Amino acid sequence: xxxxxxxxxxxxxxxxxxxxxxxxASQGISNYLAWFQQKPGQVPKLxxxxxxxxxxxxxxxxxxxxxxxxxxxxxxxxxxxxxxxxYCQKYNSSPRTFGQGTKVEIK
Amino acid sequence: xxxxxxxxxxxxxxxxxxxxxxxxxxFTFSDYAIHWVRxxxxxxxxxxxxxxxxxxxxxYADSVKGRFIVSRDNSMTTVYLQMNSLRLEDTxxxxxxxxxxxxxxxxxxxxWGQGTLVSVSS
Numbered sequence: 001x002x003x004x005x006x007x008x009x010x011x012x013x014x015x016x017x018x019x020x021x022x023x024x025a026s027q028g029i030s031n032y033l034a035w036f037q038q039k040p041g042q043v044p045k046l047x048x049x050x051x052x053x054x055x056x057x058x059x060x061x062x063x064x065x066x067x068x069x070x071x072x073x074x075x076x077x078x079x080x081x082x083x084x085x086x087y088c089q090k091y092n093s094s095p096r097t098f099g100q101g102t103k104v105e106i107k
Numbered sequence: 108x109x110x111x112x113x114x115x116x117x118x119x120x121x122x123x124x125x126x127x128x129x130x131x132x133x134f135t136f137s138d139y140a141i142h143w144v145r146x147x148x149x150x151x152x153x154x155x156x157x158x159x160x161x162x163x164x165x166x167y168a169d170s171v172k173g174r175f176i177v178s179r180d181n182s183m184t185t186v187y188l189q190m191n192s193l194r195l196e197d198t199x200x201x202x203x204x205x206x207x208x209x210x211x212x213x214x215x216x217x218x219w220g221q222g223t224l225v226s227v228s229s
Contacts, residue, residue, distance in 0.1 A: 001169075034215040034216070036216075043221060044202075046217050049217075087151065089152075089216070091213055094166040095166065095168055096142065096154045098151060098153065100151050101152070
């Protein structure tokens with residue numbers, strides 16, 4: 001099975017900072033990569049799919065890039081409401097493995 | 108609008124069984140695969156299982172293979188997760204999520220239920 005590895009596992013940044021999270025697949029998955037945001041006590045929310053397509057209603061400060069085995073999620077200007085854990089997930093085939101998550105906090 | 112609602116969670120002893128339900132509405136249920144995802148307390152998301160739109164195919168995570176069975180009743184727009192031989196490490200919130208359709212393959216999880224908590228404890 002394909003493994004998904006996220007880095008870092010946590011980060012702390014200031015409001016307004018640019019934040020980048022990386023997700024690596026152990027084998028190529030084309031662009032079948034989604035990013036989710038999960039705030040404490042809430043259901044995961046789809047942010048980006050097809051590696052770089054912003055889900056409707058998601059702020060434009062979020063962006064995604066990559067293809068094959070290397071992907072990134074970028075928050076261009078971190079806001080207090082972005083405090084959450086972010087997960088990548090492959091969806092080209094089952095098992096639809098998730099990355100282990102990246103916890104984003106405000107410094 | 109698309110709605111998914113899990114039920115059936117609770118406290119259960121190790122080695123016992125429990126059946127979860129995922130009731131769906133707001134879309135053509137029989138056109139979509141449905142997945143189960145779980146999240147242990149303080150841990151990340153773990154994909155558990157999927158059942159195809161017509162129930163003819165299913166797939167499981169290695170951690171539950173041979174113990175969990177996913178099924179569906181399209182007339183009741185409901186998916187079930189039969190969990191047998193439960194272990195302490197199965198304690199988690201279990202979510203159902205809408206997967207790919209018969210028309211659009213390989214769709215991400217846009218719609219999730221609110222989750223139901225399963226606690227395995229002696």
